[in-house]
Amino acid sequence: MSSSWKSVMKLSSMTGASLAGWLAGKHYERHWSGSLGKNDGRRSFLYGTNVKSFPGLPIFGTVSAAAPIHSADEFNEMGPKLSVSESRISQIMKYGFPGLDNIRSYDDFVLSYDRRNRVAHWVFEHLTKESLKKNDQIDRSKCEFVPDTSIHPFFRSQNTDYKKSGYDRGHLAAAGNHRLHQKHIQQTFYLTNMAPQVGAGFNRSSWNRLEIYVRSLTNIYKDVYVCTGPLYLPKVESDGKKYVRYEVIGSNHVAVPTHFYKIIVGETKDLKLEMEAFVMPNAPIDDDAPLKNFQVPPESVERAAGLLFFDKLSKNKLHKINGKSIK
DNA sequence: TTTGATGT
Numbered sequence: 491m492s493s494s495w496k497s498v499m500k501l502s503s504m505t506g507a508s509l510a511g512w513l514a515g516k517h518y519e520r521h522w523s524g525s526l527g528k529n530d531g532r533r534s535f536l537y538g539t540n541v542k543s544f545p546g547l548p549i550f551g552t553v554s555a556a557a558p559i560h561s562a563d564e565f566n567e568m569g570p571k572l573s574v575s576e577s578r579i580s581q582i583m584k585y586g587f588p589g590l591d592n593i594r595s596y597d598d599f600v601l602s603y604d605r606r607n608r609v610a611h612w613v614f615e616h617l618t619k620e621s622l623k624k625n626d627q628i629d630r631s632k633c634e635f636v637p638d639t640s641i642h643p644f645f646r647s648q649n650t651d652y653k654k655s656g657y658d659r660g661h662l663a664a665a666g667n668h669r670l671h672q673k674h675i676q677q678t679f680y681l682t683n684m685a686p687q688v689g690a691g692f693n694r695s696s697w698n699r700l701e702i703y704v705r706s707l708t709n710i711y712k713d714v715y716v717c718t719g720p721l722y723l724p725k726v727e728s729d730g731k732k733y734v735r736y737e738v739i740g741s742n743h744v745a746v747p748t749h750f751y752k753i754i755v756g757e758t759k760d761l762k763l764e765m766e767a768f769v770m771p772n773a774p775i776d777d778d779a780p781l782k783n784f785q786v787p788p789e790s791v792e793r794a795a796g797l798l799f800f801d802k803l804s805k806n807k808l809h810k811i812n813g814k815s816i817k
Numbered sequence: 818t819t820t821g822a823t824g825t
Contacts, residue, residue, distance in 0.1 A: 630819080652822095654823090658820075659822090661821095664819090664820090665820085666818090666819060687820095687821095689820080689821060690821095693821065694819080694821060695820080698818090698819060698820050701819085701820085702818085
Protein backbone atom coordinates (compact mmCIF):
# COMPACT_ATOMS: atom_id res chain seq x y z
CA MET A 491 0.00 0.00 0.00
CA SER A 492 1.51 3.31 -1.02
CA SER A 493 1.94 6.08 1.52
CA SER A 494 -0.43 8.32 -0.40
CA TRP A 495 -3.10 5.65 -0.25
CA LYS A 496 -2.58 5.23 3.47
CA SER A 497 -2.85 8.94 4.12
CA VAL A 498 -6.06 9.09 2.16
CA MET A 499 -7.48 6.18 4.10
CA LYS A 500 -6.65 8.00 7.32
CA LEU A 501 -8.29 11.13 5.97
CA SER A 502 -11.26 9.15 4.81
CA SER A 503 -11.85 7.53 8.14
CA MET A 504 -11.48 10.87 9.91
CA THR A 505 -14.16 12.50 7.83
CA GLY A 506 -16.46 9.64 7.01
CA ALA A 507 -16.37 10.71 3.39
CA SER A 508 -15.64 8.19 0.70
CA LEU A 509 -12.50 9.77 -0.49
CA ALA A 510 -10.86 6.62 -1.71
CA GLY A 511 -12.27 6.67 -5.20
CA TRP A 512 -11.70 10.32 -5.76
CA LEU A 513 -8.67 11.14 -3.73
CA ALA A 514 -6.51 8.10 -4.11
CA GLY A 515 -8.02 6.78 -7.27
CA LYS A 516 -7.29 3.38 -8.66
CA HIS A 517 -6.18 5.39 -11.65
CA TYR A 518 -3.45 7.09 -9.74
CA GLU A 519 -0.76 4.48 -9.77
CA ARG A 520 -1.52 3.41 -13.31
CA HIS A 521 -1.87 6.79 -14.93
CA TRP A 522 -0.31 9.51 -12.84
CA SER A 523 3.22 9.10 -14.13
CA GLY A 524 1.88 8.73 -17.63
CA SER A 525 -0.21 11.85 -17.55
CA LEU A 526 2.71 13.80 -16.21
CA GLY A 527 5.32 12.24 -18.40
CA LYS A 528 3.68 12.34 -21.77
CA ASN A 529 0.60 13.45 -23.59
CA ASP A 530 -2.15 11.18 -22.32
CA GLY A 531 -4.74 12.51 -24.67
CA ARG A 532 -6.27 14.92 -22.20
CA ARG A 533 -7.25 17.97 -24.12
CA SER A 534 -6.71 21.11 -22.14
CA PHE A 535 -9.90 23.07 -21.85
CA LEU A 536 -7.93 26.26 -22.09
CA TYR A 537 -5.07 25.51 -24.41
CA GLY A 538 -6.98 23.19 -26.70
CA THR A 539 -9.75 25.65 -27.40
CA ASN A 540 -10.19 29.01 -28.99
CA VAL A 541 -10.09 31.40 -26.08
CA LYS A 542 -11.67 34.17 -28.13
CA SER A 543 -14.87 32.18 -28.24
CA PHE A 544 -15.44 32.99 -24.57
CA PRO A 545 -16.73 36.54 -24.51
CA GLY A 546 -15.90 38.87 -21.68
CA LEU A 547 -13.11 36.90 -20.07
CA PRO A 548 -10.43 39.10 -18.60
CA ILE A 549 -7.52 36.89 -19.56
CA PHE A 550 -4.10 38.40 -19.52
CA GLY A 551 -0.69 37.49 -20.68
CA THR A 552 -0.49 33.74 -20.50
CA VAL A 553 -2.66 33.21 -23.55
CA SER A 554 -1.12 34.82 -26.55
CA ALA A 555 -4.34 35.00 -28.54
CA ALA A 556 -6.26 36.67 -25.75
CA ALA A 557 -6.44 40.32 -24.91
CA PRO A 558 -8.14 42.02 -21.98
CA ILE A 559 -11.74 42.80 -22.78
CA HIS A 560 -13.00 45.94 -21.11
CA SER A 561 -16.58 46.11 -22.28
CA ALA A 562 -18.29 43.14 -20.63
CA ASP A 563 -21.45 44.27 -18.89
CA GLU A 564 -20.61 42.58 -15.63
CA PHE A 565 -17.44 44.59 -15.36
CA ASN A 566 -19.01 48.00 -15.74
CA GLU A 567 -19.14 48.46 -11.98
CA MET A 568 -15.59 47.32 -11.39
CA GLY A 569 -13.59 50.31 -12.43
CA PRO A 570 -10.58 49.71 -10.20
CA LYS A 571 -10.26 46.07 -11.22
CA LEU A 572 -9.70 47.01 -14.84
CA SER A 573 -6.44 48.66 -13.91
CA VAL A 574 -5.00 45.45 -12.50
CA SER A 575 -1.45 45.00 -13.72
CA GLU A 576 -1.47 42.57 -16.61
CA SER A 577 2.11 41.52 -15.92
CA ARG A 578 1.25 40.64 -12.32
CA ILE A 579 -1.72 38.57 -13.47
CA SER A 580 0.35 36.70 -16.03
CA GLN A 581 2.94 36.05 -13.33
CA ILE A 582 0.30 34.63 -10.96
CA MET A 583 -1.17 32.51 -13.75
CA LYS A 584 2.19 31.37 -15.13
CA TYR A 585 1.18 27.71 -15.04
CA GLY A 586 -2.23 28.12 -16.65
CA PHE A 587 -5.86 28.49 -15.69
CA PRO A 588 -7.40 25.45 -13.90
CA GLY A 589 -10.74 26.32 -15.50
CA LEU A 590 -12.41 29.26 -17.21
CA ASP A 591 -15.68 29.78 -15.34
CA ASN A 592 -16.30 33.44 -14.37
CA ILE A 593 -12.72 34.63 -13.98
CA ARG A 594 -12.05 37.63 -11.73
CA SER A 595 -8.66 39.35 -11.52
CA TYR A 596 -7.66 41.30 -8.44
CA ASP A 597 -4.41 43.13 -7.80
CA ASP A 598 -2.62 40.18 -6.21
CA PHE A 599 -4.77 37.08 -6.90
CA VAL A 600 -7.06 35.60 -9.52
CA LEU A 601 -10.20 33.56 -8.97
CA SER A 602 -12.89 31.63 -10.80
CA TYR A 603 -16.39 31.98 -9.36
CA ASP A 604 -19.00 29.24 -9.14
CA ARG A 605 -22.35 31.00 -9.56
CA ARG A 606 -24.38 27.95 -8.62
CA ASN A 607 -22.65 27.40 -5.29
CA ARG A 608 -21.81 31.07 -4.61
CA VAL A 609 -18.26 30.05 -3.74
CA ALA A 610 -15.15 30.25 -5.92
CA HIS A 611 -13.99 27.20 -7.87
CA TRP A 612 -10.36 28.16 -7.37
CA VAL A 613 -8.15 31.03 -6.26
CA PHE A 614 -4.60 31.40 -7.56
CA GLU A 615 -1.76 33.22 -5.78
CA HIS A 616 1.95 33.73 -6.35
CA LEU A 617 4.13 34.20 -3.27
CA THR A 618 7.73 35.17 -2.77
CA LYS A 619 9.78 36.04 0.29
CA GLU A 620 9.67 39.63 -0.96
CA SER A 621 5.89 39.73 -1.38
CA LEU A 622 5.39 38.44 2.17
CA LYS A 623 7.68 41.00 3.74
CA LYS A 624 6.41 42.38 7.03
CA ASN A 625 4.71 45.75 6.52
CA ASP A 626 3.66 47.50 9.71
CA GLN A 627 1.54 49.93 7.72
CA ILE A 628 -0.94 47.15 7.02
CA ASP A 629 -3.89 46.97 9.39
CA ARG A 630 -6.00 43.85 8.99
CA SER A 631 -8.55 45.12 11.49
CA LYS A 632 -9.41 47.96 9.12
CA CYS A 633 -10.52 45.45 6.48
CA GLU A 634 -14.20 44.80 5.86
CA PHE A 635 -15.93 41.81 4.34
CA VAL A 636 -17.68 43.19 1.26
CA PRO A 637 -19.97 41.64 -1.35
CA ASP A 638 -18.43 41.60 -4.82
CA THR A 639 -20.67 43.72 -7.03
CA SER A 640 -19.04 42.33 -10.15
CA ILE A 641 -21.16 39.22 -9.52
CA HIS A 642 -24.82 39.32 -10.63
CA PRO A 643 -27.10 39.76 -7.56
CA PHE A 644 -28.70 36.36 -8.19
CA PHE A 645 -25.37 34.67 -7.57
CA ARG A 646 -23.69 37.05 -5.13
CA SER A 647 -23.11 35.98 -1.54
CA GLN A 648 -23.86 38.50 1.19
CA ASN A 649 -22.64 38.96 4.74
CA THR A 650 -26.17 38.14 5.91
CA ASP A 651 -25.81 34.66 4.42
CA TYR A 652 -22.96 33.94 6.80
CA LYS A 653 -24.44 35.73 9.80
CA LYS A 654 -25.39 33.30 12.58
CA SER A 655 -24.78 30.42 10.19
CA GLY A 656 -22.22 28.97 12.55
CA TYR A 657 -19.56 29.19 9.84
CA ASP A 658 -16.63 31.56 9.42
CA ARG A 659 -16.17 33.61 6.29
CA GLY A 660 -12.96 31.77 5.57
CA HIS A 661 -10.45 33.25 3.16
CA LEU A 662 -9.41 31.17 0.14
CA ALA A 663 -6.58 33.56 -0.77
CA ALA A 664 -5.28 34.13 2.75
CA ALA A 665 -5.19 37.71 4.02
CA GLY A 666 -1.75 37.02 5.43
CA ASN A 667 -0.43 36.42 1.92
CA HIS A 668 -1.22 39.95 0.74
CA ARG A 669 0.32 42.36 3.19
CA LEU A 670 2.34 44.52 0.79
CA HIS A 671 -0.44 47.06 0.33
CA GLN A 672 -3.59 47.84 2.29
CA LYS A 673 -5.53 47.67 -0.99
CA HIS A 674 -4.29 44.13 -1.60
CA ILE A 675 -5.32 42.77 1.78
CA GLN A 676 -8.68 44.57 1.51
CA GLN A 677 -9.34 42.83 -1.81
CA THR A 678 -8.96 39.43 -0.13
CA PHE A 679 -12.04 40.40 1.91
CA TYR A 680 -14.38 40.31 -1.09
CA LEU A 681 -16.99 37.65 -0.39
CA THR A 682 -16.02 36.06 -3.72
CA ASN A 683 -12.83 35.02 -1.90
CA MET A 684 -14.75 33.53 1.05
CA ALA A 685 -16.19 30.13 1.76
CA PRO A 686 -18.19 28.88 4.75
CA GLN A 687 -15.59 27.22 6.95
CA VAL A 688 -15.86 25.59 10.34
CA GLY A 689 -14.20 28.15 12.60
CA ALA A 690 -13.00 26.41 15.76
CA GLY A 691 -10.72 23.51 14.98
CA PHE A 692 -10.46 24.25 11.27
CA ASN A 693 -10.20 27.78 9.85
CA ARG A 694 -8.66 29.15 13.01
CA SER A 695 -6.32 26.24 13.59
CA SER A 696 -5.32 23.51 11.13
CA TRP A 697 -6.31 25.35 7.94
CA ASN A 698 -4.41 28.36 9.26
CA ARG A 699 -1.50 26.04 10.00
CA LEU A 700 -1.54 24.95 6.35
CA GLU A 701 -1.59 28.60 5.20
CA ILE A 702 1.39 29.37 7.41
CA TYR A 703 3.19 26.33 6.00
CA VAL A 704 2.58 27.60 2.44
CA ARG A 705 4.06 30.98 3.38
CA SER A 706 7.07 29.23 4.91
CA LEU A 707 7.78 27.58 1.55
CA THR A 708 9.00 30.97 0.28
CA ASN A 709 12.07 30.32 2.47
CA ILE A 710 12.83 27.27 0.35
CA TYR A 711 11.62 28.23 -3.11
CA LYS A 712 12.23 31.37 -5.14
CA ASP A 713 8.58 31.36 -6.27
CA VAL A 714 5.57 29.64 -4.74
CA TYR A 715 2.36 29.18 -6.70
CA VAL A 716 -0.69 28.09 -4.76
CA CYS A 717 -4.21 27.25 -5.87
CA THR A 718 -6.96 26.93 -3.25
CA GLY A 719 -10.58 25.90 -3.50
CA PRO A 720 -13.56 23.92 -2.23
CA LEU A 721 -14.53 20.31 -2.84
CA TYR A 722 -17.94 18.69 -2.62
CA LEU A 723 -17.09 15.04 -2.15
CA PRO A 724 -19.42 12.08 -2.33
CA LYS A 725 -20.04 9.91 0.69
CA VAL A 726 -21.45 6.40 0.91
CA GLU A 727 -24.81 6.44 2.68
CA SER A 728 -26.72 3.65 4.38
CA ASP A 729 -28.14 2.27 1.12
CA GLY A 730 -24.61 1.71 -0.10
CA LYS A 731 -24.93 4.37 -2.82
CA LYS A 732 -22.80 7.49 -3.07
CA TYR A 733 -24.30 10.93 -2.61
CA VAL A 734 -22.87 14.43 -2.58
CA ARG A 735 -24.50 16.15 0.36
CA TYR A 736 -23.76 19.63 1.64
CA GLU A 737 -25.46 22.35 3.62
CA VAL A 738 -26.38 25.70 2.09
CA ILE A 739 -26.58 28.85 4.20
CA GLY A 740 -28.51 32.11 4.05
CA SER A 741 -31.14 33.31 1.63
CA ASN A 742 -28.64 33.00 -1.22
CA HIS A 743 -27.95 29.34 -0.41
CA VAL A 744 -24.18 29.65 -0.18
CA ALA A 745 -22.77 26.12 -0.37
CA VAL A 746 -20.79 24.74 2.56
CA PRO A 747 -17.97 22.70 0.99
CA THR A 748 -17.26 19.28 2.46
CA HIS A 749 -13.50 19.75 1.98
CA PHE A 750 -10.90 22.27 0.84
CA TYR A 751 -7.79 21.73 -1.25
CA LYS A 752 -4.49 23.47 -1.77
CA ILE A 753 -2.17 22.62 -4.65
CA ILE A 754 1.27 24.14 -4.39
CA VAL A 755 4.16 24.37 -6.82
CA GLY A 756 7.53 25.56 -5.60
CA GLU A 757 10.05 26.79 -8.14
CA THR A 758 13.74 26.71 -7.20
CA LYS A 759 16.39 29.11 -8.50
CA ASP A 760 17.52 26.52 -11.04
CA LEU A 761 13.89 26.14 -12.19
CA LYS A 762 13.28 22.75 -10.63
CA LEU A 763 9.63 22.30 -9.68
CA GLU A 764 8.18 20.53 -6.66
CA MET A 765 4.45 19.97 -6.17
CA GLU A 766 2.36 19.31 -3.08
CA ALA A 767 -1.38 18.74 -2.76
CA PHE A 768 -3.46 18.86 0.40
CA VAL A 769 -7.11 18.13 1.12
CA MET A 770 -8.68 18.86 4.49
CA PRO A 771 -12.23 18.15 5.63
CA ASN A 772 -14.31 21.20 6.55
CA ALA A 773 -14.48 19.94 10.10
CA PRO A 774 -12.59 20.25 13.38
CA ILE A 775 -9.13 18.72 12.99
CA ASP A 776 -6.78 17.68 15.77
CA ASP A 777 -4.23 20.46 16.09
CA ASP A 778 -1.50 17.86 16.54
CA ALA A 779 -2.27 16.07 13.27
CA PRO A 780 0.75 16.47 10.97
CA LEU A 781 -0.03 18.32 7.73
CA LYS A 782 1.51 15.39 5.87
CA ASN A 783 -1.55 13.34 6.84
CA PHE A 784 -3.56 15.51 4.50
CA GLN A 785 -1.36 15.14 1.42
CA VAL A 786 -3.08 13.51 -1.54
CA PRO A 787 -2.09 12.83 -5.15
CA PRO A 788 -2.57 16.07 -7.11
CA GLU A 789 -4.42 14.24 -9.86
CA SER A 790 -7.08 13.10 -7.40
CA VAL A 791 -7.88 16.74 -6.63
CA GLU A 792 -8.13 17.48 -10.35
CA ARG A 793 -10.62 14.65 -10.77
CA ALA A 794 -12.65 15.68 -7.73
CA ALA A 795 -12.70 19.40 -8.56
CA GLY A 796 -13.15 19.09 -12.31
CA LEU A 797 -10.10 21.24 -12.88
CA LEU A 798 -6.63 20.87 -14.36
CA PHE A 799 -3.97 22.48 -12.24
CA PHE A 800 -0.63 23.51 -13.62
CA ASP A 801 -1.50 22.09 -17.02
CA LYS A 802 1.07 24.37 -18.60
CA LEU A 803 3.85 23.17 -16.31
CA SER A 804 6.87 21.55 -17.95
CA LYS A 805 6.53 18.02 -16.70
CA ASN A 806 10.22 17.30 -17.19
CA LYS A 807 11.05 20.04 -14.69
CA LEU A 808 8.82 18.48 -12.03
CA HIS A 809 11.14 16.69 -9.62
CA LYS A 810 9.02 15.92 -6.58
CA ILE A 811 5.39 15.30 -5.71
CA ASN A 812 4.43 15.45 -2.03
CA GLY A 813 8.09 15.33 -1.08
CA LYS A 814 8.79 12.15 -3.05
CA SER A 815 11.16 12.21 -5.96
CA ILE A 816 9.48 11.17 -9.21
CA LYS A 817 12.64 10.86 -11.25
C1' DT B 818 0.52 35.49 15.21
C1' DT B 819 -3.40 34.81 12.39
C1' DT B 820 -7.79 33.19 11.99
C1' DG B 821 -12.50 34.79 12.89
C1' DA B 822 -17.84 35.77 15.31
C1' DT B 823 -20.70 38.07 18.42
C1' DG B 824 -22.84 41.51 21.49
C1' DT B 825 -23.30 46.21 23.31
